[in-house]
Amino acid sequence: MTLASLRDVRFTYAFSDRPALDGLSLEWERGRVHGVVGLNSSGKSTLCALIRGIIPHFHSGELSGRVEILGRELEDWDPAELSTAIGCVFDNPFTQISGIRDTVFEEISIGLENLGVPRDDIIDRVTRVVRRLGIAHLVDKNPNGLSGGQRQKVAFASIIAMDAEVMVIDEPTSQLDPESSEEVFEIIRGLKDAGKSIVLVEHKIDLLAAYADTITVLHGGAVVMTGPTREVLGSPELAAFCIRPPEVVELAVRLRDDGRDLGLMPMTRGEAAQAVAARMEEARRAY
Ligand SMILES: Nc1ncnc2c1ncn2[C@@H]1O[C@H](COP(=O)(O)OP(=O)(O)OP(=O)(O)O)[C@@H](O)[C@H]1O
Ligand SMILES: [Mg+2]
Known part of the structure; x- marks a missing residue:
């Protein structure tokens, strides 16, 4: 069973005159870190939204082509079920924090509460995940007072606690300094070692080179290169798509x-x- 199998996918946002995804095809295996790169507006975040099922359920528009996630056609997925199978962390750790909870512990618990997990299990799972990410000292703090790097770790803790099988991570380090970026990539490595499948949009190519198993290059809403990291990032073709090796x-x-x-x-x-x-x-x- 593959993580994602997309064939000739086209998607045009409502009120837009140009497709954001334009004949996109790809095949991603499970249990790997799939890096995604491309210029601004090349369709990276739209691809993430599609895999998470918020296209077409939340963003309206015109979708065609075949989309299969974890062996099932997108239209056969119940949106709620898909959102528990696929965890997500997106670019801005400041918007990812809900802001409605007083402590980091409560913040990390939200997703589990929504899933109806019993209170004792929540305490157990959150305790384990904060230890694993080295943020146990933050649990009683107010989430609004955290640094960017700390917030990003709290965002990761929330999805790790939910134990989603797939993680879609869109520019997790765009607001972070090099040291925090490296720490976030170490978390991603840990998730991969735990057997998770990861889709990772990231501009920091040196970090992707070190951590991703495959690289997919988007250009104008289509996949123009895809394959093992060494093959893609070592190829002279990369320059044609304005990606610096x-x-x-x-x-x-x-x-x-x-x-x-x-x-x-x-x-x-x-x-x-x-x-x-x-x-x-x-x-x-x-x-
Ligand atoms: N909610 C939206 N409504 C209408 N058009 C959108 C929406 N989101 C993105 N687009 C358009 O779709 C195209 C692809 O955008 P997308 O955000 O997927 O690119 P991206 O590769 O993630 O870019 P970036 O590197 O800036 O994050 C762009 O032309 C963009 O303007
Ligand atoms: Mg984007």
Whole structure:
């Protein structure tokens, strides 16, 4: 069973004269981190809204093509059921907090209460998740007083507590400093290790290179490249869609142009360092 199987999907928002998704097709497996990149307005958030079922249930418009989520056609999903199968964290941690609860603990509990989970189970689940994310010291604080990074962790805690099988995460680090961004990616890695399927829209390409299993490039509402991260981010085609490759890819390409091919295209600094060391060792032996 696949996470998502989309065939020739077109969607035009009501009152819009241009399709936001325009002949989009893709196939995503479960249990992976699927990175999504593309210029502004290329349809990334619209794709997330479709997978979460808020298109066409909440945003009205014209939808055509085939959309299958977790092995079931979109129209066969009950919207409430789909929203519990798919958790979501979106770009702005300041709007994600409900603002109607006095403590972080209560804030994280909202989703579970809505699911009708018994009080004791809620306490148990929230306690475990705040420990796991290292935010146990925040539970009695007012959510409105938290920093951006702390709010984003609370948003993650809410969906982790609900134990959704799929997480759709739209630019989770856009408001965060590099250190908090790295922490958020570590949370995402933990979710993947726990077997979750993750759709991750992110502009920080170096972080995607290190954490995503596949990359899908959107352009004008269509998928123009999709495949394993190394293949897509290492490809010279990327430039045609105005996506800058990771720093280490730029380095490897320059070395290759100078006649010093590193072999496997590195995706992280660690991989690049290893490849350079191996080349140096070869050169030393030859000498
Ligand atoms: N609620 C809406 N109503 C009408 N048009 C919309 C709506 N949301 C998005 N659009 C339009 O749909 C197209 C795709 O937008 P979308 O937000 O999916 O792009 P994106 O890739 O997420 O962009 P960004 O990088 O800025 O977040 C754009 O032309 C946008 O103006
Ligand atoms: Mg967006």
